[in-house]
Structure formats: C-alpha cells, structure tokens
Amino acid sequence: MIILGILFVVLLLLGVPVAFTVGISAASFFVTKGIPMEIVVQKMVSSTQSFSLLAVPFFVLAGNLMNETGITSRLIKFCNLATGHMRGGLAQVSVLLSCLMGGISGSATADAAMESRILGPDMEKKGYSKGFTAAILAMGGLITATIPPSLGLILYGVTGEVSIGRLFLAGIVPGILMTIVLMFAVSRISKKRDYAPEREKIATLPELLKGLIDNIWALMFPVILIVGIRFGVFTPSEAGAFAVVYALFVGMFVYRELTVKKLIECLATTAVDLSVIMFIIICSNAFGYAIVTGQLPQSLASFIVKLSENKYVILTIVMLFVFVVGMFMEATANVLLLTPIFLPIIVSYGFDPVHFGIIYMILITMGGMTPPIGVTMYTTCSVLDCPVETYTKESIPFIAGIIILLILLAVFPDLCLFLPNLVYGAA
Numbered sequence: 001m002i003i004l005g006i007l008f009v010v011l012l013l014l015g016v017p018v019a020f021t022v023g024i025s026a027a028s029f030f031v032t033k034g035i036p037m038e039i040v041v042q043k044m045v046s047s048t049q050s051f052s053l054l055a056v057p058f059f060v061l062a063g064n065l066m067n068e069t070g071i072t073s074r075l076i077k078f079c080n081l082a083t084g085h086m087r088g089g090l091a092q093v094s095v096l097l098s099c100l101m102g103g104i105s106g107s108a109t110a111d112a113a114m115e116s117r118i119l120g121p122d123m124e125k126k127g128y129s130k131g132f133t134a135a136i137l138a139m140g141g142l143i144t145a146t147i148p149p150s151l152g153l154i155l156y157g158v159t160g161e162v163s164i165g166r167l168f169l170a171g172i173v174p175g176i177l178m179t180i181v182l183m184f185a186v187s188r189i190s191k192k193r194d195y196a197p198e199r200e201k202i203a204t205l206p207e208l209l210k211g212l213i214d215n216i217w218a219l220m221f222p223v224i225l226i227v228g229i230r231f232g233v234f235t236p237s238e239a240g241a242f243a244v245v246y247a248l249f250v251g252m253f254v255y256r257e258l259t260v261k262k263l264i265e266c267l268a269t270t271a272v273d274l275s276v277i278m279f280i281i282i283c284s285n286a287f288g289y290a291i292v293t294g295q296l297p298q299s300l301a302s303f304i305v306k307l308s309e310n311k312y313v314i315l316t317i318v319m320l321f322v323f324v325v326g327m328f329m330e331a332t333a334n335v336l337l338l339t340p341i342f343l344p345i346i347v348s349y350g351f352d353p354v355h356f357g358i359i360y361m362i363l364i365t366m367g368g369m370t371p372p373i374g375v376t377m378y379t380t381c382s383v384l385d386c387p388v389e390t391y392t393k394e395s396i397p398f399i400a401g402i403i404i405l406l407i408l409l410a411v412f413p414d415l416c417l418f419l420p421n422l423v424y425g426a427a
Contacts (some may be wrong), residue, residue, distance in 0.1 A: 003032055004025050004026070004028060004290060005025075006024040007025045010210070011024060011025065018330050019333070020283070022280070022337070023286060024286040024289045026283065027040070030229055030290065033293070044391060046285075048281065054241075056155070056274075056277060058241050059151060059154070059191045059268075060274055062243035064269050065263075065272070066250070067260045068257070068265075069250055069258050070255040075215055077211065078211040079093040079097045080093050081199075081203040083095075084196050084198035087191050087197060088186045088189065088197075089193070089199065089278050090126055091132070091186045092187070092198075093198065094136055094140050094188060095182045096179065097115060105151075106147055108331070111141040112184060112381060116379070120383060130385075130386045131391055131393060132394045134382060134386040135395040137380050138391070139398040139402070140182060141369070142362065142365055142366055142369065143175050143178050143179055143182075143239065145361045145365035146172075146174045148172070149168065150167075152365060155281075155332060155335045156335050156339055156360065158352060159335060159339040160357070161419070162354060162357055164354045165426055166420040169423055170354045171416075174415065174416055177405055177409075182398060182401065182402075184401070185401045188397075215406070216252075217254055221308035224242075228242065239381045280332050281332070287337055288340055291341070301344070301348075304317060311349040314349055319359065319360070319363055319406075321335070321342075322364055323364075325338065325364075327367045331361075331365050334367070354416065359409055362409075366402060389411070
C-alpha cells in the first residue's frame, strides 16, 4: 500500500492524467503482491457491467443534445426576465441558469464551460471584472452537483448502493438553497462595485408566464424524470434513455433546431466525453480492488474512530479530507475511489447515506473549483483567459457562502431528507 500511495502522489505531481495515475498505481500494487493481471482485467471489465451505470452515457448524451436544441438560449432569456432587474444582472442570470441547467447538463464542468463561452464575453463587456466573472461562472456549476440528474449522484448511488431516486429528490432543496446563497453573494458584491442591472424594471407577470411557457419543455425535464423514477415508470437507467428520446423530440419537432450536422457533432462529443468517464471508472475499480485487498478501508476507519467519538467531528474530518483530495483529482474518480472507503464509516456513526451523499458531492465538486488542480477552475479560467490567482481571490466570498450552507445541511439533515422521506417514506 505504501508503494501504491507513493507512486500515486508522484504521478499526480508529474501531471499524468488521473485515469492513468489511478491505473498505473493499482497495477504496481498487484505486481508487488503477485496477483495475476488477468484477475485485475476481469475486475476492470466487470465494473462496466452495472445496469444502473447505463444512466451515465444516456444522461451525457441527453445533456449534449439539449445544448444543441436552442433550449439553452431560451433558458437564458427566461433567467434574464426573472433576475435581470437585480444588481449584477448577468451574474444573477448565470446563477439561475446553472440551477435550471443542472437538470440538463448533469456536469459542473460542462455547465461552467458552456456558461463561460456564452455569458463570459458579455459580462466582461458590461464591466464585470475578469476574476469575478470567472469565479461566479465556475461556482455556479456547483449547483449541478445536486440538482437532478447529477452524474455524480448517479455514480455515488451505484458505487455505494444507495437509492438514486432518493438522492435525486434529496438534491433539490440544497440545490435551490445554493442558488439563493450565490445570488445573495452576487448581490452584495455587485452593490459594492456598482454592477448595473440588466433590466430597468421587474418583469411583469404576463412576461414571466410567457417566458415560462416558452421554456416549459426544458423545465419539465427533471420533473418528468423524478416523477417517473418514483412511481416506477422507469429505472434511473431507463430514465436516461428516456432523456435522450425526449431531447431528440424537442430538438427535432418542437424547436426544430437539431440538424443532422449538429446531431453528428453531438454524438462525436459524447463519444469523447464517455471514453474519458468510462476509462476513469474501470481504472478506479482496479484501484478500489487494490485498496480493499490491502485493507486500507479497515485501517483508515480504525484510525479515524480513534480520533473522536463525536459523530460530527468524524463527519468534519472526512469532509475535510474529501475536500482536499478534490483539489487534486477529478470529481468522477474521487466518487468512485472514496465512496467505498468513507461511506461505511459514516453510516456506522448513524448518518443517513443519502444525507451524506449530498454533502459529499458538493464538497467533492467544490474541490474542482479551487487551486491547485481544480478541473472546473482551469476550464473557466482557460475560456476567459483569467489568471488563477485573480480567480482564487474573487471566489473566496462564494466559497465562504457554500461552506456556511454545508454546515447547515450537516446540522439539519431534514433539509436534504425532507423530500425523499415525503415521497418514499422514512428510510
């Protein structure tokens, strides 16, 4: 295990892609242990044979399809109607758009990259500082970690054998609260810097109703998924397949903006996205097999238990560890690697796995928005040509707001569990 850990850190510091880092480190463990590589390969292949895991490629494809159908541009107009009158109008639009797009893109990095390309240039032209623009566009993507259908929650549910339907419902209230927190932070900062509203007046009720009707196909998407899963119309995997059909229908017959050329480009993009995700999954499974064989979970659990008997102290230690690791590794790999280690520990202290899953996903995703190797941070800074140092300074108020929210979610679990318990009954 020492060799595995050292090699893992060294490869990560050398800038080796995370999937290769995980895979090579795992292979070194099996070689030193004399475990046949045939067994390792079998473990890697078997990790792709999960029926629930089918939800991932379907939702990735659905998200890419919906970005090509004109839904995004319509959602921006609707968000402008709803929040354009507020201080920091375009920044407020970006936060609300992240909330609405969370049910479509399913990926924080994809959401942040999309908004950076569409809203970033306009925000800079309107006088927003480059650091502020990059920070809010990246942090807005954090909402996507909880608003269904979050790809992270799907992977967490599959890896930890936790109900994906309950996780989807549990993410709604925290996602809305996160939207409110970020909008409040934007308002305070915009007032100090005199960032102007996008609209002079609050939108009238008829204008809002018209905007709602124009976007009803996009806004109904997560609602249909949650209701369908809850009432047994389809499983999470079948919901993903439905999402693809839904996106094709909207793009081809409702908005009529999905051309054959766009469809081919979308399929090509999805193939690249999925190859990265699936490669991380199979390498992470080999790594997971290595740490289980080396009894790391038992050793780590024993060490953590000795630190304190207070369950909130244990939760804090685990969450700090998860956040720090999230600064160095991509969220998908973290979910797959850390869930089997920490979930049993947390559950043994009486925490609900659904409650833990929401806090866990927010922290893991936020790690990708902080230095030194945050994937979402670098994506946004790259698109906007913003120095990481400037981004880091401007992101502090938003990170502080999210940390306060995380404390509230930890102390008051019903904020996460109210909806799942209402719909499914108490676990």
